[in-house]
Amino acid sequence: MRHDLLKSAFEKQKKFKSNLRTFREKPLQTSKTPDVPKGLYDKCTECGKTFMTKDMIADKFVCPSCGNHFRLRAIDRLNITIDPLSFLEKGLGYITLDPLFIEGYEQKIATLKKETKMDEAYIYGYAQIKGLPLVIGVMDSHFMMGSMGSVVGEKVTKSIEYAMVKRLPLVMFIASGGARMQEGIFSLMQMGKTAGALRKLHDQGLLFVSVLTHPTTGGVTASFASLGDIILSEPKALIGFAGPRVIKQTIKQELPEGFQRAEFLLEKGMIDKVVHRHQMRDTLHTILKMHEKGS
Amino acid sequence: MDILRKEKKLFKLEDQLKELDDEKAIKSIKSKIEDYKQNMLKDLTAWDRVLLARHNKRPSTRDVIQGVFDDFIELHGDRNYGDDKAIIAGIANFNGQPVTIIGQQKGKTTEENIETNFAMPHPEGYRKALRLMKQADKFDRPIITLIDTPGAYPGIGAESRGQAEAIARNLYDMSAFGVPVIAIILGEGGSGGALAIGLANQVYMLENSIYSILSPEGYASILWKDASKAKEAAEVMKLTSYDLEEMGIIEGIIKEPLGGAHHNPDKTFEAISKTIQKSLESFYNRSSYEITTARYTKFRKIGFFQRFNYENLKGVVK
Numbered sequence: 001m002r003h004d005l006l007k008s009a010f011e012k013q014k015k016f017k018s019n020l021r022t023f024r025e026k027p028l029q030t031s032k033t034p035d036v037p038k039g040l041y042d043k044c045t046e047c048g049k050t051f052m053t054k055d056m057i058a059d060k061f062v063c064p065s066c067g068n069h070f071r072l073r074a075i076d077r078l079n080i081t082i083d084p085l086s087f088l089e090k091g092l093g094y095i096t097l098d099p100l101f102i103e104g105y106e107q108k109i110a111t112l113k114k115e116t117k118m119d120e121a122y123i124y125g126y127a128q129i130k131g132l133p134l135v136i137g138v139m140d141s142h143f144m145m146g147s148m149g150s151v152v153g154e155k156v157t158k159s160i161e162y163a164m165v166k167r168l169p170l171v172m173f174i175a176s177g178g179a180r181m182q183e184g185i186f187s188l189m190q191m192g193k194t195a196g197a198l199r200k201l202h203d204q205g206l207l208f209v210s211v212l213t214h215p216t217t218g219g220v221t222a223s224f225a226s227l228g229d230i231i232l233s234e235p236k237a238l239i240g241f242a243g244p245r246v247i248k249q250t251i252k253q254e255l256p257e258g259f260q261r262a263e264f265l266l267e268k269g270m271i272d273k274v275v276h277r278h279q280m281r282d283t284l285h286t287i288l289k290m291h292e293k294g295s
Numbered sequence: 296m297d298i299l300r301k302e303k304k305l306f307k308l309e310d311q312l313k314e315l316d317d318e319k320a321i322k323s324i325k326s327k328i329e330d331y332k333q334n335m336l337k338d339l340t341a342w343d344r345v346l347l348a349r350h351n352k353r354p355s356t357r358d359v360i361q362g363v364f365d366d367f368i369e370l371h372g373d374r375n376y377g378d379d380k381a382i383i384a385g386i387a388n389f390n391g392q393p394v395t396i397i398g399q400q401k402g403k404t405t406e407e408n409i410e411t412n413f414a415m416p417h418p419e420g421y422r423k424a425l426r427l428m429k430q431a432d433k434f435d436r437p438i439i440t441l442i443d444t445p446g447a448y449p450g451i452g453a454e455s456r457g458q459a460e461a462i463a464r465n466l467y468d469m470s471a472f473g474v475p476v477i478a479i480i481l482g483e484g485g486s487g488g489a490l491a492i493g494l495a496n497q498v499y500m501l502e503n504s505i506y507s508i509l510s511p512e513g514y515a516s517i518l519w520k521d522a523s524k525a526k527e528a529a530e531v532m533k534l535t536s537y538d539l540e541e542m543g544i545i546e547g548i549i550k551e552p553l554g555g556a557h558h559n560p561d562k563t564f565e566a567i568s569k570t571i572q573k574s575l576e577s578f579y580n581r582s583s584y585e586i587t588t589a590r591y592t593k594f595r596k597i598g599f600f601q602r603f604n605y606e607n608l609k610g611v612v613k
Contacts (some may be wrong), residue, residue: 025603030494040525057586058367060449089485092603093396093602093603093604093605094600094601094602094603095600095601095602095603096600097599097600097601099533099542099599100531100532100533101531102518102531131425149600150598150599150600151598151600153598154598157595158350179486179487179508181508181509181514181517181518182518183599184507184508184532184533184534185506185507185508185532185534185542185544186597186598187508187540187595187597188486188487188507188596189490189597190597190598191462191466191487191490191546192465192466192470192490192494192597193595193597193598194493194593195463195466195470195593196466196467196469196470196494196591196595197595198467199467199468199470199471199593202467218487219486219487219508221459221463221467222447222458222459222462222463222487222491223462223487225459225463226457226460226463226464227463227464227467240454240458240459241447241449241453241454241458241459241462241487242447242449242454242458246513247449247450247451247454248541250448250449250450251355251450251451253451255451256451259451259454260454264455268455268456268457268458269457270457273314287327287577292458
């Protein structure tokens with residue numbers, strides 16, 4: 001009897017120890033996933049230096065030592081960009097379906113909904129930057145790499161239409177791996193849909209600023225992301241049509257240093273300006289101010 | 296047994312036919328061939344259709360242009376960088392009506408394919424297409440696009456010259472043209488590279504062509520990290536003409552002759568010609584505003600999702 005008790009206690013301790021080990025190992029894993037990890041201290045995924053998470057967040061999610069821009073959740077992006085409490089979310093209640101019956105897709109969406117507390121990879125709504133009204137849309141790469149399926153395509157189109165109804169400028173923060181494979185041809189068609197809606201916005205003489213953040217690739221780059229009146233980008237963001245891995249496989253060569261990064265695209269004339277995250281709010285404000293009606 | 300192996304058997308029968316002199320034997324083999332062709336096309340899997348769509352004897356865009364249109368004049372260059380041979384573009388007469396034709400050209404031999412880059416256009420190809428489509432809009436000519444590409448080319452040059460921007464710009468401007476745009480998918484319709492000239496009022500597909508978000512190989516390697524599962528991917532992707540018609544993505548299917556388009560190209564051209572004629576007739580007496588709006592609404596509606604209706608909650612939640 002007593003022996004059994006001891007045995008179970010011993011096993012419990014063993015379990016606790018192994019739990020402890022995984023707990024200790026966790027901070028190391030952050031270098032693999034380029035995410036903002038939780039905890040008191042963190043390590044930069046680029047330069048490897050340690051910093052206090054609190055400081056990094058206060059610094060708008062930029063590494064204090066090397067200036068690496070961490071990937072942001074949509075809510076954090078809104079917090080650092082727009083006026084506090086000015087956001088009014090629109091386009092709620094969309095439900096993602098599974099048109100091709102891909103195994104595990106619905107489940108993945110369900111878990112991501114819980115984890116990210118978002119409906120889909122894109123949110124939009126009314127907001128203000130230093131008192132100037134605008135329609136803001138933000139993609140979140142934590143939700144299926146921010147990929148564009150039917151719901152994201154619909155919401156992007158809705159946000160464009162909302163800007164047309166309210167006659168407000170539209171600013172979009174883009175972070176996406178491209179069209180969502182799990183929804184097949186429907187995802188592809190969203191490219192035509194969003195581009196067509198932007199054409200209507202253009203005909204109405206409204207401003208569209210697209211801000212490309214890390215990463216912006218695939219069908220999203222090849223549709224609404226590249227169609228801004230002004231295209232801004234964050235430093236070192238990966239921007240391109242095909243992913244680097246695909247290009248490498250196709251041409252069977254090493255890719256040049258800095259290929260498909262924001263600075264590379266700036267040099268090739270594909271984007272207007274690379275803006276540091278610290279100056280993003282001010283830059284957007286200046287642009288919006290210049291396009292204000294009656295000025 | 297996949298379709299290509301079945302086809303080899305058919306070719307063997309046809310070779311036998313050539314060697315024979317005896318009339319009775321010829322007749323019996325001919326009926327055998329007919330039977331075989333009919334059986335061959337029964338229960339085609341999606342993968343079989345992928346193989347047929349990529350068949351190296353399948354009529355290419357240039358063949359279709361020669362077979363369907365008259366007085367084709369090819370026009371070159373994007374006036375900016377160069378001329379992309381992966382895209383053929385020009386003006387021609389269709390039953391006496393001038394039209395603009397844009398299409399991706401696949402080669403039949405390796406040399407031809409190297410010249411046309413396996414029908415994978417660079418940005419300058421898409422910009423050439425856009426230039427000529429704008430020209431068509433100016434002169435009020437209907438635009439007919441012939442799609443046959445595995446996708447836009449992923450390479451260093453293509454990226455540096457703005458592949459994504461070129462495709463996006465095409466979609467942006469195509470959605471506003473006041474002339475009818477008719478797209479016909481001849482073989483492979485692969486991803487954004489196909490859509491970049493496929494934002495049309497009416498999209499038709501040859502029976503054994505495919506239209507998908509990515510090649511089955513790429514799809515399998517992204518979803519299951521295994522490119523060799525292309526066959527399984529083709530089955531789940533819903534990329535055949537019948538699937539797409541059911542989903543409302545395309546307007547119609549152009550039937551192919553027995554054995555596939557390459558067994559009787561003339562018949563295929565005739566079917567294509569009939570479809571274009573019928574499609575063009577549906578735009579007679581329609582204003583450019585109507586045509587633009589119809590195209591926009593068609594794409595605006597595409598999407599597979601649900602929306603929770605808050606109206607239903609009125610009176611339930613206070």
